[in-house]
Amino acid sequence: MASIVGSYSLIFGLSCSFLIIFFSIKNFKNTQVFDNRILSFTFLQFFLVVISFFSLILAFVYSDFSNETVFNHSHTTKPLFYKISGTWGNHEGSLLLWLLVLTLFISIFLLKSKKQKKQYRILTSLIQQIIIIGFFFFLIMTSNPFNYIFPIPKEGLGLNPILQDPALAIHPPMLYLGYVGSSIIFSSSLAAMTLNDISRDWAKHIKQWVLVSWFFLTLGILLGSIWAYYELGWGGFWFWDPVENVSLMPWLALTTLLHCILVLEKKLFLTSWVVILSIATFTLSMSGTFLVRSGILNSVHTFANDPERGLFILIFLFCLIFLSLFIFFFFFKTDKNNNSLFWLSKETAILVNNWFMVYFLVVVLVGTIYPIFLEVFSSEKISIGPPFYNKLIIPFLIPFLLAMTIGPKLKWIKSDLRNKGYLILFFIISLLLSIMIIKNLSINFLVNTVLVTSAFYLFFITSRDFFVKGFNKLSQNIAHFGFSLLILSILFNNIFSTEIISNLKIGETFEGKNFKIKFEKIKQKEEYNYKSIKGKFKIENLDGSIEVLYPELRIYNQPNIVTSEADIKTNFLTDKFMTMNYVQNQDYFNVRYQVKPFMIWIWLSVILISLGGFVSFFKRYEN
């Protein structure tokens, strides 16, 4: 029943799009007044998609296995929370979620843009409707979430246990809010370009959307990363996996766009940057979806194994790219008042930032898609891993951090170095501090010292600004401070991590250099949809402190999969991370124990970075 309602409301939602397009075209030239029917039908469309989405959730909650999506991805013994989150934990459901956010955002956009010009609003809504129609067709024709199966199966196939996790339940919605937010930026900049209306007012108005998408995209990436840390059990936070990369690329483009918009809001400068980045952010989001969903890149996100689906996204994606190219070349006029730049000014600093970000973006882009190109042209297969990214990105991080420290201190148009003595003082302090930290370690002295110095430098200067400037430029300060903290935490995490892997029997003790690990006992327990085996490990540190860790093995019944849940003791300075695994037909367990300093600071600093965007969003109410 729910499936029928959902299915029909999708079709009605699609027909709304055509009505909106019809009214938009009629309204575009004729009158000066915005036709409110456009608004009403946009709301109606949103409402219909909401109904459709809720009926899918209902089908999941009541385990209605006559629905093919539910049958493939759910099971009666699954906890209610994961039945609900399972709704968007699959290809069909996640596309419906995407559509839901698309229609929600265009409704909000039309509501919030009442002060803007009529033609601009109509054109934005028109371009957005083209995207919405594309997704409707994609959903209805190739991946309908409401397919009926008969005879009705008694039991479903179950959700992959590694996806049964709270962080992963909210990871897709967050990421989608970011991706789809970038579609509004895309449509709006195309509309503004067509009307030759890229102005400071436009920048002020679109800035809110850039901030919202950036905020959610940052959080979405963070959640995915946290999930990988404690669920995948390899004990890291970023693997340069293609799937992670495709979410990082729109983030890099969006971050650059954010900085450009902040400039454009103040003076008419960098317009072509803004336009190209708006287009790039959305197309990168779409290409990401295409690459991971079509199965070209193998990953945990590969849901679709139907080439037809991949082909659809591909054609749709390139239609949008060519549409934006067409608009760019026929309508875009570069700003004539392109005054020359003084080398020491905020504008130059922003440009330097842009070029660095573009460089990072290109590195990630090449690393991700080069193997695909090579395989097509020469049928040679390669894989690109962390060393590639580390070698190409880390050295450039040093000047990037320095520019990030000094850039915000410069004035618009022309700046000088008077009253900047403290910059040198702080640099010397950072340098001495890093030398003290690095010199006793057996790692490459020069590179690490310079890296840590530049990170400390940004850290100290932004900390100082909290005291000197107070609430002035608070958002920028929080975000940059968060970034310096992120880089510092990552560096120290890499430098000071230790790892032990050993096979232990119950009662045995492993003696390490600084600690002893005693395997005390295991406890077996039947849970709702899995069997749990929990080990108890006592760790005695050299300083006498004792820690008890309980890593766990879970044997899920549907589908039959064993997952290992790491036990992580987090405190202010270090994470103690332990996983345990079977050694088959033996009393031994394979135990992996890691001490990872500053893990929590990596997460916290990313939260700080996104908080910067959050504060900036609400800043307009202060003024």
Next chain:
Amino acid sequence: MKIKFLPFFLTIIFLTIFFVFYKSLQTSNIYTPKTNLEKNIPLFTADIFDSNKKISSEDIFKDNIYYLLNIWASWCAPCREEHIFLMDLSKSKKIEIIGLNYKDKIDNAKKFLNDFKSPYKIIISDLDGTLSIELGAYGVPESYLIYNKKILKKVVGPISTNSFSAINKLIK
């Protein structure tokens, strides 16, 4: 004229990208590993390198000793770095090294083995890369220390002095 040239140029670039994606879409063999967490080595049958015979994983890892499954390819430069460690390990009686030749050309691989000497007891080939995905590999080179059909340790990237001593400690 310069302005007119750019749109064409960009159009051609994007058409090329479209073509490449389209091609790889057709050739892509979708393959999702069951799970990355399965620390048991998966059961598989693979071709023995440079022969028409097949061998099953049961037969490869049958003895009660340690095995090091090393994923390598002749085109992979880091594989040359770790070669010296593999040669050293191959002298030990407690461990056998199994090579997994990843997406390689037979002739190049043979040349590699001739030039450097083979540390491997058995070499199996994985021409399309599916076996490596099944094992949960991230790339080449990668090594798995296996005992009793369980993966005890995974070394991503070339074996370094650190991971070499860690392996030695484990098999002691």
